[in-house]
Amino acid sequence: MRVLNIIGSLGVGGAERYLSRVTPRLREHGVEVEICCLEKTGALLAETEAAGVTVHGTRFIFRRRSSGLPRLAPALLRTVGDIRRLVRGGRYDAVHTYLFLADLLGTAGAQLAGCKRIITSRRALHAWRHGPAPYEHWLELGTNLVADELIANSHTVLEDAERHERFLPRARGVVYNGVETDHYRPASPGRGKGPLRLLNIGALAPRKGQEYGLSALAELCAAGVEARLVLVGDGPDRPALEAQAARLGVGNQVEFAGEQLDPRPFLEAADLFVFPSRQEGFSNALIEAMASGLPVVYDHWAWLVAQGFRLGAWINITPSYLAGTYDVGFEYWVxxxxxxxxxxxxxxxxxxxxxxxxxxxxxxxxxxxxxxxxxxxxxxxxxxxxxxxxxxxxxxxxxxxxxxxxxxxxxxxxxxxxxxxxxxxxxxxxxxxxxxxxxxxxxxxxxxxxxxxxxxxxxxxxxxxxxxxxxxxxxxxxxxxxxxxxxxxxxxxxxxxxxLQPGSKSSQGSVDELIRRFFHVSGQSTAKVEGGGSDVSSILREGPGPIAARFVVGTAVTVLGPRLSIHDIVHPTIDSGMYPGLLVWLPLIPFTFLGLWRGIRSRDPYVLSFVFLAAGLWLGLSFFYAGVFRQREMAFPPTLLFTALGLSRPWPKSWPWIYGIAIALGLGLLVLREVGAF
Structure with missing residues (x-):
């Protein structure tokens, strides 16, 4: 049986490391496996070829997709042609693709070559698989229609794909990542004297959450614990993490070890493996730490617990914050x-x-x-x-x-x-x-x-x-x-x-930044406040202009939610699928305001208590969260009580005009946000 695996490159990443491990073993079992890299580069390339695996390349040259896939269309079409010729000439029985871009180009090329069995992969939760642009969702739908099978690296990832994607192949399965435990020498946590040695392995990227590890290290040091943190990996977040370490006063306690082909020496020398990722499918770094016998602190969404690990190591679910913080009960509940x-x-x-x-x-x-x-x-x-x-x-x-x-x-x-x-x-x-x-x-x-x-x-x-x-x-x-x-x-x-503060440090809280946030808000529009002082005081220091903008823009974002609901219906996600469609909620908004006005005028102390509850939740979400619309569901139990009151007749004589203007305003703002105006 001849199989071609297609992947972006052979850099030091989770999918790349998995492929470099499993391909030689498949060859030992009589499967003729070859690899096609969209870009034939990466630290694992020489190691893979030395193991006897044939690695092909294409004419694709990776560039940052800051301008989107449409600008890359000629290069992508050329790459599809290269893959088609390779598959047709190699007479492969199956083509297996890894990661979004390889899924997109590899399945298209294999289909054009007439391959009988096309397998696509899911190795991350859907929210992090690709960008939020609608055309990327449509391209993903096309890939699903072309593929014959889907293989995920955990049941959680498979279930996540089934919830968020359409037209998935009927044949679906799970193949977990794995390591050869014999190749890992057991660590000796707590041996000898010296500082507590903390270790994290992974790309220095937003999804990995290393900033939480730095904050935890600072809290440990402030509590009198002598500790050091080694970050193994590289990526776009490195300058920001270095600056954060210096700002927290732990720059001398943090070692940026860079990208490493073999992380085992670092695992053997560590006392504790810290893993503050925002999302994981099935982490290679985590199972390597477990294979080394290291205790693991995993924070905070216990995705990996849901996988049902059987490797015998103890996963300690702890809050992201060690003391003096909030939502502790929620962490343990989750x-x-x-x-x-x-x-x-x-x-x-x-x-x-x-x-x-x-x-x-x-x-x-x-x-x-x-x-x-x-x-x-x-x-x-x-x-x-x-x-x-x-x-x-x-x-x-x-x-x-x-x-x-x-x-x-x-x-x-x-x-x-x-x-x-x-x-x-x-x-x-x-x-x-x-x-x-x-x-x-x-x-x-x-x-x-x-x-x-x-x-x-x-x-x-x-x-x-x-x-x-x-x-x-x-x-x-x-x-x-x-x-x-x-x-x-x-x-x-x-x-x-x-x-929610704007991402730019130089224009933090500015009116322009908040207005841009309204018109370009997406499911990942979150940012963490750093620095001292209480939450309220950090907002009030912004000044009257940003405070007013925060309130107005935050209210609009919180009430209207994510962008135009057409996208939500076609491709609902955790962020955009929170309502039964904005086309249902939008007509109810004017009735809700009418009900609140009637509640205020009722002078019933119990009704007024509900008015304060509903209005307080909405205003708090709009002002303090200023754009994180995911939290607004919390306001609906009391809110819908006033929606029902507003739906009661009789309505004001001018209600048709008021209602029409409100609907036109809401639809207009949604359209402006969808097209990215201003």
């Missing part, structure tokens, strides 16, 4: 849930469904207890029941949403309790759990509960709930579970920014 999903995937789905299914009846009971009445409460319950029925509902990524919806619904029930004891106990319980799971929502309830008691003029309830809330936060801090909500410690969390 770690446990993903570990469970790896063995019993039906359990999280069932529990998520049960948690979400409790929201409509809770909202109905809460709405009926106010002056809104039976009809509005019932309509709101139906809206909430239909809301999760989206493409976004299908994945484990909803792990944080149903529990937050459930807790917010319980909080709504607490707000309408007329019995003071139930109001205090249920309200404080919900607040404490929300502080652990979603700290910014918990902080909102910390303010809202006393405010609700004041609106009802229940002064004894105000004193009781205020004292109970303060006591609960002091207990959390005393037992080192979580800092109090009034803590000024900066958020240094899990890669989703609490405050």
């Amino acid at each position: 770690g446990f849930w993903y570990a469970l999903a790896g063995h019993h995937p039906e359990v999280p789905r069932v529990v998520d469904a049960l948690l979400a299914s409790a929201v409509p009846p809770a909202a109905y009971l809460a709405g009926r207890a106010t002056s809104l009445g039976e009809q509005v409460a019932r309509r709101a319950a139906w809206l909430m029941a239909l809301w999760p029925l989206t493409i976004y509902w299908s994945g484990y990524d909803l792990i944080k949403d149903p529990v937050t919806w459930f807790l917010i619904a319980l909080g709504m029930l607490a707000l309408v309790q007329k019995d003071r004891v139930r109001f205090v106990l249920l309200g404080v319980l919900v607040t404490v759990v929300l502080v652990l799971v979603r700290s910014y929502v918990g902080a909102g309830f910390f303010i809202l509960l006393p405010l609700s008691a004041a609106l009802r003029r229940d002064w004894k309830g105000l004193v009781a709930v205020g004292a109970a809330l303060v006591a609960s936060q002091l207990l959390l801090g005393a037992f080192a579970i979580h800092p109090p909500v009034w803590s000024s410690a900066p958020y240094t969390g899990n890669g989703q920014a609490l405050i």
Whole structure:
């Protein structure tokens, strides 16, 4: 059997290292395997050819795709022709492609050559597989239609592809990465004297998250722990990481070892392997560390636990931050849930469904207890029941949403309790759990509960709930579970920014940067705030202009969400599939504002509490998150209550004009963002 593997190059990367390992072994089993590199270069090229593997090349010359694939069209077509001639002349029984560009060009060339068996690969989660441009999604669809089989390097990657891609080949399988454990000498963590030796291996690129490792090293050193961190690998993030290390005062404790063909000497010399990646399919570096017997700290999405490792090493799921930070409970909840999903995937789905299914009846009971009445409460319950029925509902990524919806619904029930004891106990319980799971929502309830008691003029309830809330936060801090909500410690969390700053350090927070963010926002538009001071103070230091721009642009982005929904329907993702299509949400926005206005005018203290809850969530997300629309789902349990109120007749006489203008404005802004205006 003759097989041709097609890949971009043979540099030191995960897929490249896997291919250089497995190809010689396949030849030992009688399979005639050859490799075609789009660009015949890379540190592993000589080693692979020395093992007796024939490596072909094409006329493709890699250039940064800053101007997009369309500019590369002539070179890409020429490369497809080279692959077609190679496949036809080599009479291969199968062609197997690796990574996005090789998948695209290799499957096209093999199809034109008449190859009978075309296999494509998935080795990373879909959000990181290629860029966000619509044409890249369409090209991916074409590749899926051409391929006969798909092989992923883990079940999680395969399930992720099945959730986010269309027209995948019917024949699908999983082949895990692997290492020969006999080739790795066991490390001896903790041997001898000297600093704690931390090690990370991987490309210095955004997806690998080495900046979190540097922050953790700085916290260790500040706590009096003598430690050093060795970063093995190279990439575009190296200058930024070097600058961060110097800024944190750990420049002398960090060694940038560069790209290494053989990482085993570094593994043998380490005490602890740190792995703060934002995403992994099935990491070669991690299994090499495990083969060396190193303890591993993996942060923070426990994707690899979901793979169900059987190599016998202990994976320690820890928060991304060691002390004085937020959402600690959420970190452990996610770690446990993903570990469970790896063995019993039906359990999280069932529990998520049960948690979400409790929201409509809770909202109905809460709405009926106010002056809104039976009809509005019932309509709101139906809206909430239909809301999760989206493409976004299908994945484990909803792990944080149903529990937050459930807790917010319980909080709504607490707000309408007329019995003071139930109001205090249920309200404080919900607040404490929300502080652990979603700290910014918990902080909102910390303010809202006393405010609700004041609106009802229940002064004894105000004193009781205020004292109970303060006591609960002091207990959390005393037992080192979580800092109090009034803590000024900066958020240094899990890669989703609490405050989204523009990427340019020179124009941080400028009006132009925020406006550009609105018109060019995408699913990966997140950035982490660094530096001292509290979150609020870091924003207020920006000045009145950026503060106003942050609020206006953040509101528009949060309300309208990702770009035009046509793309969402054709190619839904975790980021863009969060609604049942913007074409459904957009017509409801004016009714929601009308319902909020009616709620304000009702003067019912319970309804006003819900107004403060809904408006507080939306304004907080718009101001502090300023462009991270993924978080807006948290606001919908109370929001849809006012959507239902706005849908109730009679409407104002000028409503057709107001409604038409609002829809035209929303569609116009979406179109402007889609075409990249301004």
